[in-house]
Amino acid sequence: MNMRRILKSKNLVAGVILLSILLGIILLGPLVYKVDSSQQFAGKRNLPPQWFTGEKGDNMFILGTDGLGRDVAIRLMIGGRLSLAISVFAVSIALTIGIVMGLFAGYYGGWIDIVLMRFTDIQLAIPVLILAITIVAILGPNITNLIIILGFTRWVTWARIVRANVMQIKELEFIKAARAIGAPPLIIIFRHILPNIVTPIIIISSQMIGFFILMEASLSFLGLGVQPPDPSWGAMIAEGRNYILVTPWNALAPGIALMITVLALNILGDGLRDVLDPRLKNI
Amino acid sequence: MINYIIRRLIQAVFVVLGVSVIIFFLLHLAPGDPARMVAGEYATEEQVDIIREQLGLNESLIIQYSIFLKNAIRGDLGTSLHFKQDNLDFILYYLPNTLKLTLAAFLVAVIGGLILGIIAGSNKNTFWDLGGMSIAVLGQSTSPVWMGIVLIFLFAVKLNILPPFGMGSWKHYILPSISLGFPQMAMIARLVRGELVEVLNMDYIKTAKAKGLTNRVVILKHALRNVLISVVTFIGMRVGVFLGGAVVTETIFGWPGMGIMLVRAVLGRDYPLVQATILIVSTLIVLINLLADISYGFINPRIQYR
Secondary structure: OOHHHHHHOHHHHHHHHHHHHHHHHHHHHHHHOOOOOOOOOOOOOOOOOOOOOOOOOOOOOOOOEOOOOOEHHHHHHHHHHHHHHHHHHHHHHHHHHHHHHHHHHHHHOHHHHHHHHHHHHHHHHOOHHHHHHHHHHHHOOOHHHHHHHHHHHOHHHHHHHHHHHHHHHOOOHHHHHHHHOOOOHHHHHHHHHHHHHHHHHHHHHHHHHHHHHHHHHHHHHOOOOOOOOOOOHHHHHHHHHOOOOOOOHHHHHHHHHHHHHHHHHHHHHHHHHHHHOHHHOOO | OHHHHHHHHHHHHHHHHHHHHHHHHHHHOOOOOHHHHHHOOOOOHHHHHHHHHHOOOOOOHHHHHHHHHHHHHHOOOOEOOOOOOEHHHHHHHHHHHHHHHHHHHHHHHHHHHHHHHHHHHHOOOOHHHHHHHHHHHHHHOOOHHHHHHHHHHHHHHHOOOOOOOOOOOOHHHHHHHHHHHHHHHHHHHHHHHHHHHHHHOOHHHHHHHHHOOOHHHHHHHHHHHHHHHHHHHHHHHHHHHHHHHHHHHHHHHOOOOHHHHHHHHHHOOOHHHHHHHHHHHHHHHHHHHHHHHHHHHHHOOOOOOO
């Protein structure tokens, strides 16, 4: 893996650049733009972006204000942090569960495999969003629950890919050699098989981060995700909907933010796939 | 072949049963006393106890589940706490609306995806290809959550040519179905393009061209058939995504379907209704997957079913 090969993929380069810009804004922005995300400026509700027209200085609302007078720009940035954090944590949970399940199902086969496959079928029969909505209703909508729910409903995706790869690698020479010299199964699984399936895991994970961000946005949009006054792009879209005829910017800004972020992640994922395994070009 | 169908049918039944078990026990973890919710705020303890006995809540969970299952098979999916109505009737009232929306989005996705993919695939590396695939990459990042808003803003607010809310004329179908179907259309387009490019390199295509057939005939009659196999498989896998996305789309566009109903039921802690809805949705998905699998066996002559 050398620099030239990495640079050859336009997707990867574009994705990394775009994502870095986004991350820069989201993570570093609030340090520069010091506004409180939940402070409501009573007299200044629903202001349009004052980028070009407004007064300069400390009282400028770069992207306007929302229905309660809160600054849209800072809410976008903090909301972005939350969405990203939730997504990354949820992916970590799903990844861990999925990899472990996939490894054992793929290596041992037999009834573990059958049980896993049935469970997969069952989980896939219920659409993610619907399942997530139900569990949120039961456990209550807060950020921790959100992470747990997203993590526990989607691990199957990783499990399937890992299982398929494990079943392929299992038959290779060096695994048979390891078994011949008496290596215990756990060592074989974790020290020999696992490092070789890292590639598809990385690719899937990068695709799924974007998916989880959209899931979190959908849940927050429905009122079942991040709760006020914490900002979330989905919730901002829901609030902004009410004012779409007056100040469309309230709903459009988070919408565009969502689109660009997921787009960057998808392009990055494509780029990673191009570099790591071009065979997977068709989804 | 018949053996395969029977096996898949049994499998499907097990999956639906599994779903029902999970949903049943999940909802029983929910806080709150269903008996009290039915009885209302002003009932006395004795009245709540009587209702609890009536609802069979004093039995063990396993017995409760079997009662639930027995009723479900007979078509009784419980009564909605809020609407005091038979759940099944309620659901069947709203389900057709959701199905209409999903079908419209499905058509958008398949037809749009096929067209985009074919144009891109047959003109590989030209403007059509790169342009088409750029749209596809963009499309994969869309979600009804933000696309709906953007579409409403552009077409309903700014240009004022399409209605933003509700269900009525054929015009009401346009924005929601695009909103729901666009990401799937993008994925289908990418799939079709990839498959088409591969297929066009094969020998039998070169033979057809050598025979003197026009490009269009070659593509439509010969190459497409193989591409369709992949498309059908893909679609079968994505039914769940369509139905899940319908929830958000219905909320954005005020479409009176099962999605909105489910969200309201969940927010209102109407557990019997939630349970019934999920059961029906899952059964539907399992059925469609089954049909897709079986039809896959018919379209692809190379598959041998043991």
